[in-house]
Amino acid sequence: MLVKINSAAIxxxxxxxxxxxxxxxxxxxxxxxxxxxxxxxxxxxxRVRAAIENSGFEFPPGYFTINLAPADTKKEGPLYDLPIALxxxxxxxxxLKKNPDGTVVLGELSLDGQVRPINGILPICLSxxxxxxxxxxxxENADEAALVGGINVIPVNxxxxxxxxxxxxxxxxxxxxxxxxxxxxxxxxxxxxxxxxGQGHVKRALEVAAAGGHNVLxxxxxxxxxxxxxxxIPTIMPPLSLGEALxxxxxxxxxxxxxxxxxxxxxxxxxxxxxxxxxxxxIGGGRIPRPGEVSLSHFGVLFLxxxxxxxxxxxxxxxxxxEDGKVTISRAHSSLTYPAQFMLVAAMNPCPCGRLYDFxxxxxxxxxxxxxYWRKLSEPLLDRIDIQLEVPRLKAEEISAxxxxxxxxxxxxxxxxxxxxxxxRFKGCQIYSNAHxxxxxxxxxxxxxxxxxxxxxxxIVHLKLSARAYDKVLKVARTIADLEGLKSIQAQHxxxxxxxxxxxxxxxxx
Amino acid sequence: xxxxxxxxxxxxxxxxxxKSDELQAWLRWNWLKERIISYEKVL
Numbered sequence: 001m002l003v004k005i006n007s008a009a010i011x012x013x014x015x016x017x018x019x020x021x022x023x024x025x026x027x028x029x030x031x032x033x034x035x036x037x038x039x040x041x042x043x044x045x046x047r048v049r050a051a052i053e054n055s056g057f058e059f060p061p062g063y064f065t066i067n068l069a070p071a072d073t074k075k076e077g078p079l080y081d082l083p084i085a086l087x088x089x090x091x092x093x094x095x096l097k098k099n100p101d102g103t104v105v106l107g108e109l110s111l112d113g114q115v116r117p118i119n120g121i122l123p124i125c126l127s128x129x130x131x132x133x134x135x136x137x138x139x140e141n142a143d144e145a146a147l148v149g150g151i152n153v154i155p156v157n158x159x160x161x162x163x164x165x166x167x168x169x170x171x172x173x174x175x176x177x178x179x180x181x182x183x184x185x186x187x188x189x190x191x192x193x194x195x196x197x198g199q200g201h202v203k204r205a206l207e208v209a210a211a212g213g214h215n216v217l218x219x220x221x222x223x224x225x226x227x228x229x230x231x232x233i234p235t236i237m238p239p240l241s242l243g244e245a246l247x248x249x250x251x252x253x254x255x256x257x258x259x260x261x262x263x264x265x266x267x268x269x270x271x272x273x274x275x276x277x278x279x280x281x282x283i284g285g286g287r288i289p290r291p292g293e294v295s296l297s298h299f300g301v302l303f304l305x306x307x308x309x310x311x312x313x314x315x316x317x318x319x320x321x322x323e324d325g326k327v328t329i330s331r332a333h334s335s336l337t338y339p340a341q342f343m344l345v346a347a348m349n350p351c352p353c354g355r356l357y358d359f360x361x362x363x364x365x366x367x368x369x370x371x372x373y374w375r376k377l378s379e380p381l382l383d384r385i386d387i388q389l390e391v392p393r394l395k396a397e398e399i400s401a402x403x404x405x406x407x408x409x410x411x412x413x414x415x416x417x418x419x420x421x422x423x424x425r426f427k428g429c430q431i432y433s434n435a436h437x438x439x440x441x442x443x444x445x446x447x448x449x450x451x452x453x454x455x456x457x458x459x460i461v462h463l464k465l466s467a468r469a470y471d472k473v474l475k476v477a478r479t480i481a482d483l484e485g486l487k488s489i490q491a492q493h494x495x496x497x498x499x500x501x502x503x504x505x506x507x508x509x510x
Numbered sequence: 511x512x513x514x515x516x517x518x519x520x521x522x523x524x525x526x527x528x529k530s531d532e533l534q535a536w537l538r539w540n541w542l543k544e545r546i547i548s549y550e551k552v553l
Contacts, residue, residue, distance in 0.1 A: 050527040219519075219520075259521075270527070350520060357520040357522075358521075359521065359522040389519075390520055410511035451535070454532075454535060455535055455536075455539070455542075458528070458532050458535065458536070459542075462516075462526040462528060463516075463524075463526075491535070491538070491539060492539050492540075492541070495536075495539035495540075495542045495543040496539075498541070498542070499541050499545075502518075502519040502520070
């Protein structure tokens with residue numbers, strides 16, 4: 001006898017339908033799972049047996065062949081436990097299916113028959129929602145699944161409950177969530193720019209960076225507040241729109257980072273991977289491809305502390321997502337694309353010991369060590385960082401003083417205003433912020449008046465700004481003018497923008 | 511012509527020479543002015 005139950009598999013951020021076929025034969029007892037299952041799917045045999053027996057059913061005798069179709073794509077994860085168990089109960093006629101066919105069943109089983117949550121429910125429901133109208137999901141995933149309108153989400157706690165529902169013995173009303181209420185109830189970040197003592201010019205530069213989506217490099221000695229400042233950047237960025245929140249939630253869902261964090265990610269992500277992270281950890285991939293840190297920072301901030309301590313190849317792989325806003329991972333059998341529109345905030349010491357250029361302490365690094373340290377940052381990578389900033393050590397009076405300055409809320413208002421101007425400017429374009437302007441757009445939108453042009457020329461000559469700094473200064477000046485709500489870029493905007501190219505003017509000191 | 515002592519990031523000091531009108535333009539804008547440590551006429 002043969003029974004078919006629908007389930008799903010994830011490929012990247014998309015899902016496709018998987019048919020779980022269970023066939024029983026009167027042979028010596030045994031089971032085989034076919035259809036390219038990975039180890040976690042193969043192990044479901046033992047979970048399913050225990051769950052069936054501990055749920056008050058009888059583990060059916062005979063030989064079971066379980067096929068996960070289509071058979072030419074790899075299946076991974078424990079999400080087939082529940083459909084396999086239900087299939088075995090149906091095929092052994094311990095339950096009789098009364099509910100309509102076409103229901104998609106997803107869930108991991110514990111040995112006592114409880115249904116455990118799984119990863120990737122949101123992308124599955126989004127992809128299958130148009131074709132299938134009913135999904136049986138673990139209760140803990142119900143809110144996430146119900147974010148997708150137009151499908152009936154049936155939450156179940158246990159195998160027994162799922163079996164009773166399929167047999168028509170119990171009724172479970174479809175789970176609903178109020179997306180607007182969920183979206184409105186954004187948790188507070190719990191940190192604020194007003195907490196930071198001193199560093200007025202850095203706060204201002206980070207406001208400009210958040211307004212224009214510019215990547216930032218913070219250079220300063222240990223304890224100068226680089227990490228503290230970076231962690232507060234999401235608090236001044238505009239809130240996520242519902243569409244953005246759903247996209248971020250999909251990425252968190254497939255990676256399994258959503259458990260315990262609610263059904264919807266409503267705050268901008270802030271990811272801070274350790275400098276020992278591998279290139280696959282940063283960019284994504286692996287045997288079974290997963291989104292990397294650049295994708296988990298989508299619409300948020302990727303903070304790389306101790307920037308030169310990252311492996312050279314890790315730093316170099318950042319170049320493509322910084323340019324394209326997405327990552328494509330190619331494998332022999334398929335190619336996956338994950339979004340990666342993030343703001344890069346990198347922080348580093350000026351030298352390995354951190355005391356270079358510090359008047360109060362003497363540096364113990366040799367010139368060769370300092371050169372080696374800086375050489376890890378390639379020119380093409382630095383080229384993608386619009387704002388380079390010095391973060392000096394705080395003075396004694398600043399450390400003992402109370403924190404002063406504007407709150408994140410006040411700064412965010414200006415940032416949102418500037419972003420609004422940019423979204424109007426780039427309507428119909430592929431970009432959303434000044435940082436992503438191409439040379440043609442720079443020419444069109446960054447027109448300088450005579451005075452501004454003279455200041456820029458003079459700064460380039462006297463401060464020895466490099467040729468590449470020219471476009472960067474123009475882009476940043478455009479953002480500064482947007483923060484003031486001005487259509488034209490003026491001299492004061494250029495004067496400020498030239499201050500954010502610390503490394504271009506170093507004149508070979510490093 | 512003016513000799514201008516200018517404070518760069520990372521405690522680097524640079525001596526630059528600029529014409530009067532250029533210096534006046536730099537002094538007009540706070541972001542540049544606050545980095546100028548001193549200036550004197552040399553020619």
